[in-house]
Amino acid sequence: MTNLVVIPWRPAPSRIPAFERVLAWYRAELPEFRVETIDSDDDVFVLARTRNLAVARLADPGDVVVINDADTLPEAGPMRDAIAAAPRSGRVHLPYTTYRWLGPEGTAELEAGSAAADCSHVLVHGACSGVYVTTGRTWAAHGGQDERFRGWGFEDSAWRLAHEAILGVPPQRHEGTVYALSHVPETRAGDQYDRNAALMERYREAAGDLDEMAALVAEGVAVRASNATSGPGLAA
Template identity: 65%
Template sequence: MPPSPGPVTVIVPWRPAPSRVPAFDFVLEWYARYLPEFQVRTVDTEDDVFVLAACRNLGVAMADPDEVVVVCDADTLPEPAPLRAAVEAARTGGLVHLPYTEYRWLGRTGDAQLRGGMPADECAHDLVLGACSGVYVTTPRTWAGHGGQDERFRGWGFEDAAWYLAHGELLGQPPVRHEGRVYALHHAAEERAGARYEANAALMQRYRDAEGDVVAMTQLVAGSRVLSSS
């Protein structure tokens, strides 16, 4: 039988960066105000660059196998009701849940409106179509069942899109979405260029090539845990 519901841990991958601190602080305040029953903790690895996939994997692995864990980016705000619904649904079924059907990037204007007291759903924003990042709800057993996220994506870019393809291929269907919104706060954009970014793009292409081939995807995912296991 699944464990009885208790406090839910929110894992926030976090390595301090000056432009990101205001967003991080606002995310902590958001949980304290709107989701006080959730326990927030940060996680980082000892790698020389920030590896978001490795942080997510490590944070999930810290929980008991059937405990529900929320993985929330340090710049992303979930709506309370969809997140609570996703937590309850993720206790069974063996799939990762996304507590949103809309991913709204607030940008500088929307971020300022939010901080000025405007309701989040009224703030100026850009709608990010196809988004599959920001907030995940899962159990460690489910996360491990499709390999988690690929730690070979170093720095920024593509780890979420690759994970989405692996989830669909290895678990038989995409992550479950719950009607609602998440809001991405403004901060300085990370550089998405150079040798590391190009390596990430090449790895992402391997995931696209493996889509529709469960054997190829299984083999690809098998090599994905290279940092947190070291």
């Protein structure tokens, strides 16, 4: 098992405080873990692709990687539980059962010194993003994430449906909380967003049909193979 955390990261002014807080959390709570950042050379930030590239960092497909969004704080106990379970489960692990978006108010309270658990927040029901714990083998077994989702929107929900359909089980959750920090929201509109929404609808329609889902995922894997000729770039 590797002690590797990879953070998808493309600098943006409003995101830097959250990113720095995530780095500080790992230094304090899981100091034995090596933390790296990753980006791609795409003209827009492609979160799905950076997550796939993060898994590709693993030297052995049985090794474990933590993929942690740059604005999301986990808890150490659930994280350690997820890391310990991931090599033998055949599932991706989510080290939380509760997802709290702190928003501007809660994030300001955190910056002022309040504990994350005491900050104002909004509960996000059904969240399946923020932090993933997986082996390379498990990620490949259900196709990873679909790199046709460019910009922002839907890649997480589509991934969850593919995981459930192809692996036959949902991602494994561990009792605990993650805290999403506030920053300037990304634009979720325009032609690319509409294409993302249309692709998400195809995932919803395929959710009850294993063959249809497998074919849809295979399309995405083919796109990833075509993207592989462009190498990732590392942030600082």
